[in-house]
Amino acid sequence: MSDAPVEESILDLLIIGGGASGMAAAIAFQKYYSEVTGKKAQVLILEKNDRVGKKILASGNGRCNLSNQDMKINHFHSQNRSFPQEVLDRITPTFVLSFLENLGIPTVNEGPKIFPMSKTSSSVVDAFRFALDDYEIHVEYDTSVAKIQREEKSFRVICADSACYLARFVIVACGGACAPTLGTTGDGYRWLHDLGHKVYAPKPSIVQLVTDNSVTKALSGLKLDADVSLSSNDMLLAHQYGEVLFTDYGLSGPAVLQISGVVSRYTVKKQLTVPMTISLKLFDEMELQKIREEIGKRISLFGQRTLDQLLLGILPAKIGNMLLKTALQRPLSILISTLSNEDIEKIVRTLKAWKFTVLGTKSLEHAQTTIGGADTSEFSFETMQSNLVPGLYACGEVLDVDGDCGGYNLTWAFSSGILAGRSVAIEAGSQDAD
Ligand SMILES: Cc1cc2nc3c(=O)[nH]c(=O)nc-3n(C[C@H](O)[C@H](O)[C@H](O)COP(=O)(O)OP(=O)(O)OC[C@H]3O[C@@H](n4cnc5c(N)ncnc54)[C@H](O)[C@@H]3O)c2cc1C
Structure with missing residues (x-):
């Protein structure tokens, strides 16, 4: 037997994470690399789960809201505000949709939201899986990366089971720190920090709000449409119209999830830095005037009835009664005839403003996206490459970019993933053509 050291084979590209951004990066890489060089590269995805795209599967309640017609940049958030815009200028949301269509994912609009035509997330994951096969991209499942080491001409990626891979280029696409049951436990923050990157502490967004719950608990499970305003000391911080769900711990529902990021941004070490109130406006001004007159009428028509019948036909009974208790602080057994003009007001x-004191948000475990992550000012928006570690790239939620609810986070994941993959292809392709 020879004593000569065994040459370790070096992959062209290793991608950590087989989620939305990692799979998009892998496919874009292989596509552009073969266009540049006329051959396929050695690319491998390491995925902690036993399958790819688990978070895509969970997205949009299994329907995968993958984009939105309203792509104004104020739907994206980062400490480095121009970064998401710069990336989305390079790989536009329209380009993302045509990329998806080329994978066999045509889309349809539902209001401003964009879904796969099938309206099923599993078909999106399947289309990605088949494309990975077509492009000869291998996935190593049940493989959790533990560490990335920079070596002279490559990276050494070490897994929890001690398996070790060498690669010329690495793309970190391991997502953020929310919904850890889907595989995302914030591992990338540690690797990037160890490689010299600044990482903003992760916080939950698109998440339920914890409020004083004496009322919400009693109404748990009930929903209504409302104009939701979040304010601090009478200063309006956020506003959203939509469905609100009462829960044991506070408030949920699309309108509340949408403004939850603002609460998180005012939270340090799980403590709010300013007092906050949520107000629910249940009717517009014209309707309120009508209700005022209707209550006046009911006082004379149904004065002998008890208070629990006052808002009959105006609000669902349970919600109406709880609102009356809150407004008047009197038992529902009193007679309607005892109400004064001041009571009506x-x-x-x-x-007009049913108020709830905000105590905070639910934790990252319950959130749909992560605020914070690797500081984007240390990455190139032209390529997604690290400015500190040549050959290292990152994309998706691991970076400090988060989007509103409505298809913005998947758009960010796909767009930044495609840009990272294409950039590595151009760099590797030009080296290999030399
Ligand atoms: C319940 C839910 C619903 C959502 N709905 C929508 C929606 O409708 N529209 C929308 O735009 N966004 C939605 N999102 C957000 C969106 O899914 C994510 O922002 C997006 O998937 C992020 O893409 P990513 O590639 O950065 O990370 P992910 O898609 O999370 O992929 C990261 C992958 O990396 C793997 N990984 C992590 N650590 C390691 C490791 N150490 N080693 C190897 N692999 C690792 C993970 O297992 C995972 O597969 C939703 C999120 C949740 C939780």
């Missing part, structure tokens, strides 16, 4: 004021 108290009821109308509560219909």
